[in-house]
Amino acid sequence: MAQARAPRADAVRNRRKILSAAGEQITAHGPDVGMDEIAAAAGVAVGTLYRHFPTKTDLVAAVVAEHVARVADDAEAALARVASGGARAMDELAAFLGRVVETSATDRAVKAAAQTLGATPGDRAAEDRASAAVTALIHAGQADGDIHPDVTVADIYLLFSTAPTDQPATARTRWLTLVTTGLTTHARATST
């Protein structure tokens, strides 16, 4: 069984450059940036771009996958902090949600692009990592009595798949406040 030839160093470098350029361009100019523009921003020719990602859809999917991987890392770190006893699960979950919404603000366009182009996640592994970590956080929070017993990962996904990522920061914060209430066992504090 011929092992897959080790990728050339410059090819790897190009892939990186393309991915980050694609992220930047889509973020900056919306999902309709041309492949030429992405290529130019990456400092390569279109042909090279197509060698790495056979269609625009593939490229966008890869950008999204990177985002998902970062989210998974974040979730796992949060879980680790809880597991080590250094933090309360509910707090970490809320903070995690907050961070996801913030970073999605930047990546909003990328997600929109993914939807538009019907990109398939592809990187299920990262998604599974994230799910596992979030599930563990939820369970811990439920054990603490903070998180409502019927809450599941699906709820978390449902909520932040609808985060108002294109609204100003104040709106995003307010949204988080309103929305996390539904996950807890407490009502929102009235007055003070």
Add this chain to the structure above:
Amino acid sequence: MAQARAPRADAVRNRRKILSAAGEQITAHGPDVGMDEIAAAAGVAVGTLYRHFPTKTDLVAAVVAEHVARVADDAEAALARVASGGARAMDELAAFLGRVVETSATDRAVKAAAQTLGATPGDRAAEDRASAAVTALIHAGQADGDIHPDVTVADIYLLFSTAPTDQPATARTRWLTLVTTGLTTHARATST
């Protein structure tokens, strides 16, 4: 003083057909549906479409305006039921939100299109009607002690501008449950 000539019956019919076809097509295939496709779906030629709406932006703006008008009607009806003493404000508000979420599978895609195209509403009147009615509902609910005192119309907009309209019915219901909790003074019931 010559009154503005009454529009021809078939022209009115076409305008209607075009508006609804546009809503459907944009919802179904995203903001990038071609004008030709919209025209075909409406059963007219492109030229006709352009006679009624000089640019794609205008067409999308008109679709949005229609939707907004329907929402305003709905909100006013809900308010009327509350005012007549026949319904509790919080219940009507929740039901209203529910209907909007059900109805507006269209809305999301169309609004995205509007944003992409930089369309300006133009129909501020309808938006104002809706705002007024919802504000009144909120105040009534707050008087009842059901709705959290810091809730404003902006919150309502914020929430249903992010409704998961493209998700299955069960997800939408669940979303409504989670999200309305943040508007109330009560926590969600545990088990029962």
Add this chain to the structure above:
Amino acid sequence: MAQARAPRADAVRNRRKILSAAGEQITAHGPDVGMDEIAAAAGVAVGTLYRHFPTKTDLVAAVVAEHVARVADDAEAALARVASGGARAMDELAAFLGRVVETSATDRAVKAAAQTLGATPGDRAAEDRASAAVTALIHAGQADGDIHPDVTVADIYLLFSTAPTDQPATARTRWLTLVTTGLTTHARATST
């Protein structure tokens, strides 16, 4: 033989309005003005315009024909002045050429439009009147010894079909000076 029904008074009026509006519009905005614009300028609907002139080409041809008729009138008047002994043929011919060039300056666009659309003159009668009058002027001038014996109407047509109608007045005057020299028996005066 049924005689052609006398045209209705308003139809005649419309025809006139359309012709003059077409002339103005084409002059003002070039040969690419839309039929709708011409119709609007004439105060009628496009349908009416098409009842009078079945194609844009026909309309333009009619506008050109009007111009030709005016030129024929002018040529005949010049000839009459010469015949009555009140004017020298060469002078009248030169003046006639000058007037044609001046009025063509306005009608330039109309002629361009005629060419673009491949309009066929149609009003041969007017053209024949003009030709006859100019021929007579030439003969008179040749009898006077002013006009070069080999000059024919074709030369006149050749020259003013190439008049620089879209140039400023000074250029048109200069052009006339340069060009009429070839028609005479004299050289252009040097100095003084």
Add this chain to the structure above:
Amino acid sequence: MAQARAPRADAVRNRRKILSAAGEQITAHGPDVGMDEIAAAAGVAVGTLYRHFPTKTDLVAAVVAEHVARVADDAEAALARVASGGARAMDELAAFLGRVVETSATDRAVKAAAQTLGATPGDRAAEDRASAAVTALIHAGQADGDIHPDVTVADIYLLFSTAPTDQPATARTRWLTLVTTGLTTHARATST
């Protein structure tokens, strides 16, 4: 310092093909030929055409520029012949005018297109070369006593900007005869 990458051979070939096809098509079918037709005539796809000339205006401007360059070359060659004592200035000037008229069946239509599209020459250098050479020819002819002392380059431009390029050869010859007379100090010969 990296020198501007040498253009690919086939790209150069395409550019040439496009330019000549554009000249031919515009000449043959007027300024309104579609870009598709020009592309087809050049044997390339529209996209290629747009790669070389970002707008129709640019394409037309390039065609005009090419023509102007050729005229400039011609004028300079004529001047060289005069300077070397091998030819009389007036003869060269007349011959030059004759060649321009023959050559520029293209020119007229293309210039009309340029005007319609509001194209800016851009290649002022070539125009300046032509002007300088023609001016020198005129001065030489005036020194010889052949050319009328008040003639300037502007006159030459004025005349051949109105050359009857779309007329049969005999008409063009006749036109040249009539028109050059105005430039000289002599009258046209009568009979012989």
Add this chain to the structure above:
DNA sequence: TATGAATGAGCGTTCATTCAT
């Protein structure tokens, strides 16, 4: 392998012309 020129379907839009009212 990287390059970037070429491809061509598709887009939003216009406008001469037709035809129901």
Add this chain to the structure above:
DNA sequence: GATGAATGAACGCTCATTCAT
């Protein structure tokens, strides 16, 4: 006869994708 809404081919132009160099 007049109206003006409808038609649809055509236009200038874009851009994801292919392929000769």
